[in-house]
Amino acid sequence: MVRESDKPLTYAAAGVDISAGNRAVELMKRAVRSTFTPGVLADIGGFGGLFALDAGRYRQPVLVAGTDGVGTKLKVAMLMDKHDTVGIDLVAMCVNDILVQGAQPLFFLDYLAVGKLVPEKVAAIVEGIAAGCRQAGCALIGGETAEMPGFYGPEEYDLAGFAVGVVDKERIIDGRSIRPGDVVVGLASSGLHSNGYSLARRALLDVAGYGVDSCLPELGCTVGEELLRPTVIYVPAILPLLQDGVVIKGMAHITGGGLTENIPRILPPGTAALLRPASWQVPPVFELIARIGRVAVEEMRRTFNMGIGFTLVVDAAEADGVLSRLVQSGVQAGIIGEIVEGDGAVLYK
The missing domain is CATH 3.90.650.10 (PurM-like C-terminal domain)
Known part of the structure; x- marks a missing residue:
């Protein structure tokens, strides 16, 4: 026999608080906008980030993309209940990778998955991501925050990031000219x-x-x-x-x-x-x-x-x-x- 719920179910009762998500977006807006560069064409909240590449600056522009996470360093952040610096790590791991090939970072996107969405914690994480973007000179043009109760514990979260940069084709650095004596x-x-x-x-x-x-x-x-x-x-x-x-x-x-x-x-x-x-x-x-x-x-x-x-x-x-x-x-x-x-x-x- 199938048992029905005693009360009507809601998304919030199932562990996903849409209102908390909306508040988190409001709290992070200033930090996100602080990273905007002239190429950004859309504000936070759209379905996709828009960025206009100034192709005139390059003879043959090549886009370079990289993705990474922070790893189990996040466990330390959770133990300390300090979440405003791991976003810098997230940006660093991505932009340093694409820098290797000579690319200038243009924009960044993040993915944050949490067990329970606490707006202030999410805002602190995004503040760190924005700080990293400012250091790298790239714009934070989008992201996703997913509340996943039952998949992560209430205090747990994970981070992934995605960076896109540009380099002129003739200036790509690939190591092929390295010689003994360098x-x-x-x-x-x-x-x-x-x-x-x-x-x-x-x-x-x-x-x-x-x-x-x-x-x-x-x-x-x-x-x-x-x-x-x-x-x-x-x-x-x-x-x-x-x-x-x-x-x-x-x-x-x-x-x-x-x-x-x-x-x-x-x-x-x-x-x-x-x-x-x-x-x-x-x-x-x-x-x-x-x-x-x-x-x-x-x-x-x-x-x-x-x-x-x-x-x-x-x-x-x-x-x-x-x-x-x-x-x-x-x-x-x-x-x-x-x-x-x-x-x-x-x-x-």
């Missing part, structure tokens, strides 16, 4: 960025038993503050170099897989990268994870960025000028290795 320039990370958090959480929270509010002298902050440091957005440092015609032969965003697996993605046949780990400073958080978890050096290097969040390959004669420009832009950078003959691997010395 140098590898490393740009410092702010810490873990948004990779390796399953291992980091296992070591620091489970094995060591630290809480997110545990203050560690070697970190100079709490565990939670360290783990929530936003990913660096490298667009403001790199894009001016490209716009001024500085020849960068290859770039790599150091995410999952670390230096060990990301640099080979841009190396042409017959080359390898020889890196000198002593040439850069490894943030204390990595040493802490390695010690507590007894993690092997090789495992650390293929899981985390180890203090280098982005790399450039340039002609040795161009290195000093590139480093000077990077330092002027406020990014800590240095020569961390060179290109040698090899089979596409990253070697450490």
Whole structure:
């Protein structure tokens, strides 16, 4: 026998509050509009975002698209009940990826899925996304917030992002001109960025038993503050170099897989990268994870960025000028290795 509900069912009673969703949109409007650039043609709330490409600026414009998420770093945000920085990570993971091919980010879209829609929490998340878009110089032209009770817990949520940029076809950077003798320039990370958090959480929270509010002298902050440091957005440092015609032969965003697996993605046949780990400073958080978890050096290097969040390959004669420009832009950078003959691997010395 089929049993009927004692009372008429509503969407709200089933766990989806449309009114809360509308309030969230109102709370985020100012943040979203703060990212608008001249190419934006529609306000928030439409079925699709509209962006007018200034094709006259390019001989053969090529659109470059990237998508990513924040991963289990979100677990730390939930533990701390701090949600206004993970949006920066979301934007960073996408725009840094398309920057690798020389693209200028144009616009961004986000997807936010929550177990229970709390307008103020959603607004805080979107504030972070907007802050990341402002750093990257791209417009937040759309997104989706989905309330999914029964799929996520009441305090849980997930984030995904989508970035689109543009580069002139003849200026696409793909690494094919890299040759032995070129140098590898490393740009410092702010810490873990948004990779390796399953291992980091296992070591620091489970094995060591630290809480997110545990203050560690070697970190100079709490565990939670360290783990929530936003990913660096490298667009403001790199894009001016490209716009001024500085020849960068290859770039790599150091995410999952670390230096060990990301640099080979841009190396042409017959080359390898020889890196000198002593040439850069490894943030204390990595040493802490390695010690507590007894993690092997090789495992650390293929899981985390180890203090280098982005790399450039340039002609040795161009290195000093590139480093000077990077330092002027406020990014800590240095020569961390060179290109040698090899089979596409990253070697450490």
